[in-house]
Amino acid sequence: MNSFTPDPSDTKNAFLNRVRQATVKGRSFRVTTPDSFPDQLAYVGASPSPLLCIKRELESVGAKVYCLSGKTAVQDCLNQVLEKRNPQSVLSWTHPVLEKYEIGRLLHEQHVTLCSPDDQNTDRRFKAEMGISSVDWAIAETGSLIVCSKLEQPTDVSLLPPVHLALVEETQIIPDIFDLFTLLEPQGLPSNLGFITGPSKTGDIELKLTTGVHGPKELLVFLIESSPSSP
Amino acid sequence: MTTDYKKQPHHEFLSASQEALGKASLQIALSRLTDTLAAGNRSAFSALPDSDLLREKARSIKDHTLASLDTYLEQLSDSVISKGGQVHWAKDAQDVRNIILDIAQKKQVQRIVKSKSMTTEEIHLNDALENANLEVIETDFGEYILQLAKERPSHLVAPAVHKTREEIADLLESELKIPVTPEPEAMAKLARNQLRKQFQKADMGITGVNFAVAETGTIVLVSNEGNARLTATIPRIHVAVMGIEKVIPALKDLPVFIKLLARAATGQKISVYTSLVTGPRRTEEHVGPQEFHLVIMDNGRTDILGSPMRESLFCIRCGACLNACPIYRNVGGHAYGGTYSGPIGAVLTPLYDNLEDHHHLPHASSLCGSCQAACPVKIAIPELLVRLRASLNRQKLTPFVERLIYQTWAHTMVRPGLYRLASSFAGWLMRLGASGNWLTKMPGPIKGWTQTRDFRTPPKQSFRNWWKKQKNIRF
Numbered sequence: 001m002n003s004f005t006p007d008p009s010d011t012k013n014a015f016l017n018r019v020r021q022a023t024v025k026g027r028s029f030r031v032t033t034p035d036s037f038p039d040q041l042a043y044v045g046a047s048p049s050p051l052l053c054i055k056r057e058l059e060s061v062g063a064k065v066y067c068l069s070g071k072t073a074v075q076d077c078l079n080q081v082l083e084k085r086n087p088q089s090v091l092s093w094t095h096p097v098l099e100k101y102e103i104g105r106l107l108h109e110q111h112v113t114l115c116s117p118d119d120q121n122t123d124r125r126f127k128a129e130m131g132i133s134s135v136d137w138a139i140a141e142t143g144s145l146i147v148c149s150k151l152e153q154p155t156d157v158s159l160l161p162p163v164h165l166a167l168v169e170e171t172q173i174i175p176d177i178f179d180l181f182t183l184l185e186p187q188g189l190p191s192n193l194g195f196i197t198g199p200s201k202t203g204d205i206e207l208k209l210t211t212g213v214h215g216p217k218e219l220l221v222f223l224i225e226s227s228p229s230s231p
Numbered sequence: 232m233t234t235d236y237k238k239q240p241h242h243e244f245l246s247a248s249q250e251a252l253g254k255a256s257l258q259i260a261l262s263r264l265t266d267t268l269a270a271g272n273r274s275a276f277s278a279l280p281d282s283d284l285l286r287e288k289a290r291s292i293k294d295h296t297l298a299s300l301d302t303y304l305e306q307l308s309d310s311v312i313s314k315g316g317q318v319h320w321a322k323d324a325q326d327v328r329n330i331i332l333d334i335a336q337k338k339q340v341q342r343i344v345k346s347k348s349m350t351t352e353e354i355h356l357n358d359a360l361e362n363a364n365l366e367v368i369e370t371d372f373g374e375y376i377l378q379l380a381k382e383r384p385s386h387l388v389a390p391a392v393h394k395t396r397e398e399i400a401d402l403l404e405s406e407l408k409i410p411v412t413p414e415p416e417a418m419a420k421l422a423r424n425q426l427r428k429q430f431q432k433a434d435m436g437i438t439g440v441n442f443a444v445a446e447t448g449t450i451v452l453v454s455n456e457g458n459a460r461l462t463a464t465i466p467r468i469h470v471a472v473m474g475i476e477k478v479i480p481a482l483k484d485l486p487v488f489i490k491l492l493a494r495a496a497t498g499q500k501i502s503v504y505t506s507l508v509t510g511p512r513r514t515e516e517h518v519g520p521q522e523f524h525l526v527i528m529d530n531g532r533t534d535i536l537g538s539p540m541r542e543s544l545f546c547i548r549c550g551a552c553l554n555a556c557p558i559y560r561n562v563g564g565h566a567y568g569g570t571y572s573g574p575i576g577a578v579l580t581p582l583y584d585n586l587e588d589h590h591h592l593p594h595a596s597s598l599c600g601s602c603q604a605a606c607p608v609k610i611a612i613p614e615l616l617v618r619l620r621a622s623l624n625r626q627k628l629t630p631f632v633e634r635l636i637y638q639t640w641a642h643t644m645v646r647p648g649l650y651r652l653a654s655s656f657a658g659w660l661m662r663l664g665a666s667g668n669w670l671t672k673m674p675g676p677i678k679g680w681t682q683t684r685d686f687r688t689p690p691k692q693s694f695r696n697w698w699k700k701q702k703n704i705r706f
Binding site for chain 1: 260267294300301308318322373423427446447461464482486489490500507508513519534
């Protein structure tokens with residue numbers, strides 16, 4: 001095959017020169033005058049409260065929400081979910097919230113194989129029936145879960161299995177998308193930052209809503225209320 | 232019906248439109264589309280506080296970015312490289328194809344998965360890849376269906392909207408040799424199983440780019456199915472193709488567009504998956520692509536950038552204008568004969584391709600302005616279409632008689648005396664050809680005006696004359 005590789009810097013400079021000329025010429029066709037707009041224009045926020053708002057939004061996008069308070073409730077609920085869905089294997093994050101509720105131990109007790117972030121066997125990862133994660137943040141405005149990729153938080157956990165279970169503590173909830181961008185460090189972004197808002201959807205057939213073509217078919221969210229006794 | 236228009240220069244578009252108007256299943260699909268998506272757009276915007284001002288802000292950001300585009304593109308490139316990615320500069324469609332084929336060859340790529348990208352549609356990338364004996368699978372459910380049907384997308388966001396569920400079931404059965412009921416759930420499940428296997432085997436994933444943030448070297452991928460996320464995560468190489476106009480300056484500008492895009496496209500507050508991809512996987516990560524390539528494409532956009540049509544580059548490819556347009560609503564996407572359809576397609580196709588072959592498109596509009604009202608960045612599409620019509624005249628791509636009529640009209644409109652004379656004469660002519668108070672048949676070249684409506688003839692005394700007489704009466 002004929003190798004097409006002109007000197008890369010020539011291509012780049014020629015390209016940018018052409019863009020520069022057009023940019024300058026195009027300035028006489030501007031349609032707006034530089035104006036200052038309020039920073040967080042169209043800030044929606046979370047009403048009546050972040051917890052109630054996110055529950056409402058999550059349900060409206062088709063997620064199944066469990067409102068829980070206290071360690072026992074969380075663990076009981078997880079056991080019920082596992083019994084009902086009976087997964088053979090599960091992909092999981094390594095995360096303080098998951099450790100707090102001893103997810104690893106519960107999975108072990110239910111004889112469910114846990115594929116931790118260290119497990120790099122793709123066949124096993126593709127076969128897992130459920131993914132369990134926490135979140136980096138959860139946005140009440142839209143019911144969006146924010147998951148940042150890291151060694152301990154592989155992206156496939158919330159993507160490959162047909163069921164995704166996310167444990168969200170009240171302290172992780174922020175009101176609006178704008179609040180997220182206030183918290184993000186521009187130079188500290190992960191290789192993949194995902195907004196997840198409900199289970200995977202398509203309307204490609206006659207605009208009829210169907211779930212689970214690619215991403216998870218079911219999104220389960222444990223909304224864990226902060227109580228005075230638990231931090 | 233079509234024989235009447237054979238000699239007209241608009242033949243292809245008109246005959247395709249006539250055919251579309253006669254296809255019942257398409258008409259049902261299109262009205263369903265507009266009922267759902269256009270209504271969604273309107274209600275989502277009215278529910279969002281300050282949505283109108285937010286659209287102004289988005290418009291302003293796009294305008295500002297284009298006014299310093301070279302600087303931002305260079306910054307984007309530096310940022311991507313600093314995060315471990317590679318940047319390629321493609322002057323035109325051929326360049327993009329060569330760049331991707333080159334990467335595929337160097338990295339021993341055999342199988343490629345793609346998520347929906349109109350940019351790659353524009354450059355007919357799949358054909359080039361298949362000609363080089365590479366296996367290419369479209370993963371967006373609608374695009375996958377179209378790939379099997381060997382058809383092109385008819386809508387920006389719901390590309391297979393023109394197909395019925397029965398047509399899709401038949402297609403899946405005959406191509407995959409697996410029986411399936413014509414229920415969306417069953418078909419989605421079949422597609423999931425088939426496509427998941429493809430992801431696992433793929434060496435390279437190709438996506439488009441919804442937005443590219445210059446400050447951080449981040450590309451943004453928006454989808455509802457999750458296939459864009461899979462495409463950018465599973466294969467060992469991720470290639471993202473973007474037109475130069477997709478760049479925005481800084482991370483803080485992104486939420487403005489995130490808040491607008493899904494609302495404009497479907498009425499959702501946000502799409503199911505919005506991914507911010509910044510470079511390949513970090514060294515310590517186990518999951519994610521090992522290489523990230525950003526292909527920055529011109530393909531005619533710099534010509535538009537330096538022209539009065541510059542505003543068309545604000546487009547964020549949401550499809551809202553398609554859903555609002557009475558023309559699109561009736562003829563669907565394929566009649567437009569280009570990669571992009573609907574109002575924005577009527578502007579872009581003559582610009583990206585050439586005006587002569589697509590001379591019918593600037594006239595495929597009643598200039599009602601619904602598109603502009605639905606557009607999240609308020610592109611003045613009617614004005615752009617009128618400019619294209621003027622170009623058609625200047626380039627003598629319209630019939631001589633039409634140009635003569637415009638010149639006469641222009642000459643008359645600026646001379647009040649001549650205008651008064653002309654309108655009296657026109658009124659007299661209309662009354663002459665009328666039966667009673669209605670003109671039902673205009674002759675020859677202008678008979679189209681009375682094809683579906685009758686004209687009320689003007690009264691003998693014009694309003695102007697009547698008003699002159701009233702002026703002296705005190706009220």
